[in-house]
Amino acid sequence: MAIRDKYDLEDLKNETEEFVFQELEKQLDAISDDDICKCQDCVLDMICLSLNQLPTHYRVSLMGTLYAKVESHELEDQISKVVADVIMKVSQNPGHA
Numbered sequence: 001m002a003i004r005d006k007y008d009l010e011d012l013k014n015e016t017e018e019f020v021f022q023e024l025e026k027q028l029d030a031i032s033d034d035d036i037c038k039c040q041d042c043v044l045d046m047i048c049l050s051l052n053q054l055p056t057h058y059r060v061s062l063m064g065t066l067y068a069k070v071e072s073h074e075l076e077d078q079i080s081k082v083v084a085d086v087i088m089k090v091s092q093n094p095g096h097a
């Protein structure tokens, strides 16, 4: 039985992803486009590196749209630090010339 064929997995969401997207958006908006590269490759790198360092929080979203809200300040701080660190790492060593 193929789980993916039998069940609709669209509603399965990793909330950490939403938090990382929001935090990355906030932090990137605060940095001028002239200072760091914000291309597709670099931003995807930033997302991967951030998510690999953070705990996952999966849940089933039945509302379709997920209005993510960070419940723990500890997690909020952790995400903010990881994202800031990753932005610096990727912008100093982009995966392209």
Ligand SMILES: [Zn+2]
Pocket (backbone or CB within 6 Å): 037, 038, 039, 040, 041, 042, 043, 094, 096
């Ligand atoms: Zn780039």
